[in-house]
Amino acid sequence: MALSLIALTFALAIALGLLSRRGKRMDLEQWTIGRRGFGVVLVFLLMAGEIYTTFTFLGASGYAYGRGAPAFYILAYGALAYILAYWLLPPVWRYAKEHHLITQADFFAHRFSSRELGIAVGLIGVLAMLPYLALQLKGLGLIVEVASGGAVGATTAILIGTAGLVVYVIASGIRASAWTAVVKDGLILIVAIFLGIYLPWQAYGGIEPMFRELTATHPDLFTLHLPQGTLWFMSTVLISALGFWMWPHAFAYTFSARNENAFRKNAMVLPLYQLFMLFIFFVGFAALGLVPDLAEPDLALLAATAATLPDWVLGIVGGAGVLAALVPGSLLLIVIATLLAKNGLALAPAFAGERRITLAARILVVPIAIAAGAFAVFGSSGIVGLLLLGYSYITQLFPGLVLSFAARRSISTAGVFAGLACGVALVSVLAFTHHHIVALLPFLPDELTGLNDGIAALVVNIIVLFAVSAVTQRKRA
Template identity: 30%
Template sequence: MVSTDTLIITGIPLIYLGFALWIGIRSRGEADQSTTEGFVAGDRRIGTIVLFFIMAAANNSAFAFLGGPGFAFDQGAIAYYIIPYSAFGLAMWYVLGPKVSRLGRKMGYVTQAEFVSDRFDSRWISVIMAIASVAAFIPYIVVQIKGVAFILNEASNGLIPFWLSGMLPFLIIGFYVITSGMMGVGWSNVLQGIMMLALAWFLGLYLPSELHGGIQPMFETIAATNPSHLVVGLPEMSIARYSSFIVVSALGSIMWPHLFMRAYTAEDESTIKKTAVLYPLFQFIIVPILLIGFAGVTVVEPGILDSPDRILPYLVTNLDINPVVIGLFFAGALAATMSTADAIVHASVSVSIRDFYKPLFNPEGEDLDETFWMKILVFPTLAVAYYFAIFSSINIVPLQAAAYGSIIQFLPLILGTLYWPRATKEGALAGIFSGTLVTAIFTFVVPTPLSIHAGLWGLLVTTVLFIVVSLVTDVEDPEFVREMIRTTRPDLSSSKGEQQPSGTVADGGKVTNENHE
């Protein structure tokens, strides 16, 4: 017979899922979900508060409630690398975001790859970036599905089977992404972000106090019994490797398409800047998350857990805590997972149609209802990720590590698009192809030199080849390039965007209403 406590602990996350579905469906607002601009960019009318939670919540996934505490519990002070890279993750967006927003309003861009490929007049750049993006997204979604499957299965004490625990939240995500597009993702992230912050701080303060009598006594106990746990630079992660992870993660954060594309959604440029300035505040969520992991270091016997990621559920369920609090913890963990998953699913289907299918098979955009096909792709995308999460034995962790390395290869091309009129198509293709290949080789084939993140070696190759090949080749349309760079300057458009109809370009641009909605 199922106990009352189990029903309470299971019921709270299920109630949260129902509320998340209601918020997601009800939040479509005035954005026209039948157009690409409405579905992908929320008709470019998202304000500061919603954009803040979109960027913050989408960047804190299952890792926030499971991986973060597990990392601190297992590896110790090494886990602190998360704080600097998270805090500085949007620093570049303060400068680049308004420029991208201006281009989006004038030329009708809604994805990351289309403004880069338009600048270099190459559909193959769009295709390569789309493949790299989706290849990076799938492992990310797989990790989220595994996370929610574990959360609901653990919360219900096995009452909800693992396969259904992974499916149920993603069915809900699929429904509100289809019905409400970017607006559904945005308002759901507000709900999820608030829950994550509240519960992280509650548990981060409560567990050290309950187990050790406070935060200071906790660290004093660790220092006395296991001092190496508080040191960075041990053989398992040298200072060079530790630093390279911070650099790659900080530079690569805004290169993720599901975050980068949000520059197109802001109602004005000041919204982007305010979001970038406020963003580090949300990263204070990392502090209590790491405290949770440290709380278990001296109280959990080695070998008890089959995975470090189980430390927080283990602590919560093995202490004499009110079942309502336990249920809220599991609901918060669901919020952390879903806030990333919905943004990635939404971006994945947008990129698949806009940046892969359209330039490769339908460059003129004839008789193509982009939004319809984006919506059609939502559940097939989820089905592929669900298969790898539940049924496949493939180790997804190396794939996710490679994903970060491949995404950062976009950085030189984006900087070249916005600042360097001498950059050429040949340089861009040579750079991104070679850099991605080097990253893959150092991730899967041979050990990375000096233990430095493989993505950093790839970035070096991408940058060098991009510059060198560009200098020995010619720009195909110098006037369009100069006009595109001029468009990014603030003196050409007000902070409100001075909107032209989406899909139009002044002074000889390449994008027309024939191929952009």
């Protein structure tokens, strides 16, 4: 029953995707950025669609279940990111519109007059987006696995989810993502509010009694303490807020806007809109009483639902989860494919011409989805861990972007290149050796143990950027 409802939700999403493309010629600009024709409402849906994804639905509830107070960082970084949007997105949008740019790599290549920098930015974008796409697929896999009562294994479930996402993306484009986001956000808000009230009541008799009892049984749950103390909280909020608009798909929906006021209006409303996330935290906390000792914390929401509610409710919750993965997952897949086709393959003569690039982008969807699926199957990180790795990479683009507007004359292309290379290299070393910056550089004080790796890399990035810029500009003078 639950699995049938989930399959029905997916079929409806495909139908909506096909409906949204009626009467639209699906060239690259339409498929990727909707011909820069989206008004305030569609831009709101794309920006808000970023709030309620698998990361929030399963990851935030799982993080609240497994870690407690550190999960509050998810609420804080969103609010700061919308303040940045107010000031940052209008000039980016104006510049892109004036120069007819389609991808983030186009933006950097044009702004710094360097095709090579565009390619490097495109590669960093793809590198950062793969774990982000993998977490959507991991979420899809968890939903199918739980809804089938364990009959479908995790790997098979991820493969089914990957195939479903590919079908959805090839059938539609960014316009479908925006319209599916309407259904997705509506369904997720209903599910989150219902579960956020029902599950605490079921487990503890209400929200306040839940917090009172959990405070008694888990005294450390609602405060920050090492290794995820206040320094971890601040630095993780900062890396996520600075990186929020650096994602290549964030550039895609920035470019899709019809005018720049859409960003300013949304910057007011979105911090309040994300408060619905509180109900998802409540679900994670309630699950501590309903399904204690889960080996996989990301299962908290689904396991608590399966334990207390009938199968058809699990089907609706799973359907909401499928949409939460499909909308951002499709946007990520479209943008990765476009980046690789337009800023990679298009440099080869065989791929010259708009039609060939469009076709190449659509074909690339399949291998990219397979790579992300493999990441989801073989990666050992939880959902939040996957996103934080992606953020550590993508935030390395922040200094180059901001300084290209604020201090273009004092930075050089070589400086941006060198800063990016050092930042990305340091994130990779820390991620793949599983060492913290303090372990890598023993002369640093132990108090920095909680510092987010991405922030450490960002500091190195900025120092190198200015040092190399100073040297190269002096040579030129």
